[in-house]
Amino acid sequence: MWIGAHVSSAQGLTAAVKTVIEMQGNTFQFFTRNPRGGKARALDSEDIREANKLMKINNFGPVVAHAPYTYNLASAKKNVRAFSRLTLKDDLLRIKAMGVPYLVLHVGSHGGQGEEKGLALVGEGLRGLLTDLPEGTMILLEGMAGQGTELGYTFEHLAQIIQACDGHSGLGVCLDSCHLTGAGYDLADLAGFKDEFEQVVGWERLKAFHLNDSLYPLASKRDRHAKLGEGHLGLEIIKKIVRDPDIQKVPLILETPHDNLGYAQEIALVKKISS
Helix, strand or coil: CCEEEECCCCCCHHHHHHHHHHCCCCEEEEECCCCCCCCCCCCCHHHHHHHHHHHHHCCCCCCEEECCCCCCCCCCCHHHHHHHHHHHHHHHHHHHHHCCCEEEEECCECCCCCHHHHHHHHHHHHHHHHHCCCCCCEEEEECCCCCCCECCCCHHHHHHHHHHCCCCCCEEEEEEHHHHHHHCCCCCCHHHHHHHHHHHCCHHHEEEEEECEECCCCCCCCCCEECCCCCCCHHHHHHHHHHCCCHHHCCEEECCCCCHHHHHHHHHHHHHHCC
16 A cells, blocks of 8 residues: 655755655645745755655655646636646646656636636647647546536546547546545445446546535535544544555545644544554
8 A cells, every 4th residue: 555645845856855754754745835825946856866866765656746736728818828738837847857646636616717718728728738748648537526616526527528539548647536426426335436437437547536524515516625534534444445445555645633743643433544
């Protein structure tokens, strides 16, 4: 099993890896740049070499980068869509240089244009990016809770975007247990959830899983993460998720409201309940 947390890379990739090792994790997620926008930190080839060396020694699984929240390929504003495409392209080149395979992307918000228009714009934006996708990298569409006008909260949305990109092999999916709950997918019926995802999207597309409890109940359309066992999912459902052999094949990333010590405790908890 690959289990880790979202950590800061502000002090470099090596510092992030050392933080995760202290947590007893073996994967992690980090923002490619400030999540609210801003200039990306300059890459340091020595830092990248040292980080990858440490990850190899400590048997890390695939690492996940997360795009900033400011990107919106579904925006009604042409300049916002253009900025999102340009910066995503730069982020993909950056993670390629780091040896990181996955870039998680929020599908976007249609802002009142309607879901069909928003989804069409996302497909259009991604097609251009996928033409020049750096080798060894993938864009992972994150399933959302359906808050406001955000897209990607149904498996059908995710499938529609993938189909609009001709099923490109560079597109994958990242699911989130809190978002799934908000969107109305009942993880208490894990077999039913898995079957639906397989039928609509295809299990081979799942490349990462955000492991979070949910502050709000099933089908709330609200996105607020809770600590494991302290939300509407509860520890028994979390246990089902982390024991599933298919979910165990992808990186499990904690995004619960914790500091590093709290993440270390949750990583130990997940290891304990996973077998």
